[in-house]
Amino acid sequence: MTVAPLTPVLTRDWDHERSWTLDSYGDYSALRDALAMDPDAVIELVKSSGLRGRGGAGFPTGMKWGFIPQGPEPDGTVKPHYLVVNADESEPGTCKDIPLMMAAPHTLVEGVAITCHAIRATRAFIYVRGEVLHVIRRLQAAVAEAYEAGFLGKDVFGSGIDLDVVVHAGAGAYICGEETALLDSLEGRRGQPRLRPPFPAVAGLYAAPTVINNVESIASVPCIVENGADWFGSMGTEKSKGMTIYSLSGHVKNPGQYEAPLGITLRELLDLSGGMREGSELKFWTPGGSSTPLLTAAHLDVPLDYEGVAGAGSMLGTKALQVFDQTTSVVRCVLRWTEFYKHESCGKCTPCREGTWWLVQTLERLEAGKGVKGDIELLLDQCDNILGRAFCALGDGATSPITSAIEHFRDEFEAGMHTPAWELFPYVASTAWARPASGTAQKGASA
Structure with a gap:
C-alpha cells in the first residue's frame, strides 16, 4: 500500500527554535x-x-x-x-x-x-x-x-x-x-x-x-x-482541496497532529503514526470529534474529506480522530460524551436542556447493568426528539454518537440490561497508557 505523504505547511516550522516568535x-x-x-x-x-x-x-x-x-x-x-x-x-x-x-x-x-x-x-x-x-x-x-x-x-x-x-x-x-x-x-x-x-x-x-x-x-x-x-x-481531492491538520488520539502508538492532504485515510494515518498500541485492535473511532457519528474498522479506507466521510454516514467535522480499541466500552464512552453535552448545554431550548439530561439517566442505567426492557428504544426516541428540534447544533451533536453506537454495537447496549459495562470492559485496561492484557475485554459484549 502506498502511504499518502504528509504535507507540512501550517506545521512546517513547529519544530523550529522559538517558532512562535x-x-x-x-x-x-x-x-x-x-x-x-x-x-x-x-x-x-x-x-x-x-x-x-x-x-x-x-x-x-x-x-x-x-x-x-x-x-x-x-x-x-x-x-x-x-x-x-x-x-x-x-x-x-x-x-x-x-x-x-x-x-x-x-x-x-x-x-x-x-x-x-x-x-x-x-x-x-x-x-x-x-x-x-x-x-x-x-x-x-x-x-x-x-x-x-x-x-x-x-x-x-x-x-x-x-x-x-x-x-x-x-x-x-x-x-x-x-x-x-x-x-x-x-x-x-x-x-x-x-x-x-x-x-x-x-x-x-x-x-x-x-x-x-x-x-x-x-x-x-x-x-x-x-x-x-x-x-x-493540487493537494486534496476534487471537492475537498488543500491540506489540513488531523488530530490523532486514543489507543495509538504515536498520537499527535498530522498535516496531510484531505482525502487521506485512517489506515494511512495509522501507518504513519506507528499503528495501534501493542495488543490493540481497532474497534471504533470518530472522524470529526465526539459530536460526529462513530465509524468502525470497516471504514478504515474511507477518504477523510467532506464527501467521503459524509458518504460513510458521518461528518469530517474538526478532523479529531479519536481511536478506540477492543478494551473500550462503547456505552461508557458515549455516556461520558453525553455528560459533557448535558453540562455544556446553555439551557436556552427545551429539547437540548431536558433531552441531554434524560439521555444521561438512561445511559447511566445501561452502563451499570440496570437497564430495563425498552431502554434502547427509549434512547432512540429521546434522540429523535432532540435531533433537528434544538436551537443550535449542540443538541444534534449530542445524539450522533448515541444513535451510531446503537447501530454498530447494539449488543453492548443489550448487555446493559444485565451486566455492568465495567465487568465486560474493565476500565483500567482502556486507559491510554495501559497495555491490553490477554482476555481483558470481550469482542462480543453479549457473551
Whole structure:
C-alpha cells in the first residue's frame, strides 16, 4: 500500500527554535502581497483555491467572505466590518487549533490581517477559550510583536490601511464555539445562540457585517496568497482541496497532529503514526470529534474529506480522530460524551436542556447493568426528539454518537440490561497508557 505523504505547511516550522516568535516566522510577505491586491481579488483568490472552513461544516471560505455587503446601508449609513476568529476549541478530542496558536501564532495573525483587507475590515477579534491562558498570552505576545514591526496598526506597509487585532479571553463555555453564541459572549452577554436570520454576514458583532472563521481556516490564507490557488488545489481531492491538520488520539502508538492532504485515510494515518498500541485492535473511532457519528474498522479506507466521510454516514467535522480499541466500552464512552453535552448545554431550548439530561439517566442505567426492557428504544426516541428540534447544533451533536453506537454495537447496549459495562470492559485496561492484557475485554459484549 502506498502511504499518502504528509504535507507540512501550517506545521512546517513547529519544530523550529522559538517558532512562535516573529524572528523565526518572517516578514509577513504574504500580507504585503495581499495589500497590493484589490480586496475583491483576494476574495476571488481564496474562492478559486477551494479552501473550505476547517471548523466543522466545511463551508467555502471565500464564499462566506463574499456575503459581506459592501457600500452604504439603504439609509445612507456606513457600518464597520468585523472579522471574528473562532478559537474557542473545546470539543472532546479536538486539539488542532491550540497547538497551532502555541507553535505558530504569527501564521494566524498574518491570516487575520489579510482577511481584514479582503473583507474591508479594520478591526478583528480572536476569541480564545478562557481556560487556555498560555495560548492567550502567546497570541497577545505575537500581536504585540506585529504591532511593533508595523504589520498591524496605522498605515500598514504604507498602504493607508489600518488594522487592529484584539485577543479576547472567552467565557469558558463550549456553547461559545457556536458562532452566534460567541458573538453574544464577545459583546459581554451570556453566550447563547441567536435566532437567524439575520445572519452574521449582515448583522453580526455589534449588529454590523461580520465574518466568523475558524483558526485553521484563517491560518491557511497566507500560504494561498504566497503560493497561489493552483498550488493549494493540487493537494486534496476534487471537492475537498488543500491540506489540513488531523488530530490523532486514543489507543495509538504515536498520537499527535498530522498535516496531510484531505482525502487521506485512517489506515494511512495509522501507518504513519506507528499503528495501534501493542495488543490493540481497532474497534471504533470518530472522524470529526465526539459530536460526529462513530465509524468502525470497516471504514478504515474511507477518504477523510467532506464527501467521503459524509458518504460513510458521518461528518469530517474538526478532523479529531479519536481511536478506540477492543478494551473500550462503547456505552461508557458515549455516556461520558453525553455528560459533557448535558453540562455544556446553555439551557436556552427545551429539547437540548431536558433531552441531554434524560439521555444521561438512561445511559447511566445501561452502563451499570440496570437497564430495563425498552431502554434502547427509549434512547432512540429521546434522540429523535432532540435531533433537528434544538436551537443550535449542540443538541444534534449530542445524539450522533448515541444513535451510531446503537447501530454498530447494539449488543453492548443489550448487555446493559444485565451486566455492568465495567465487568465486560474493565476500565483500567482502556486507559491510554495501559497495555491490553490477554482476555481483558470481550469482542462480543453479549457473551
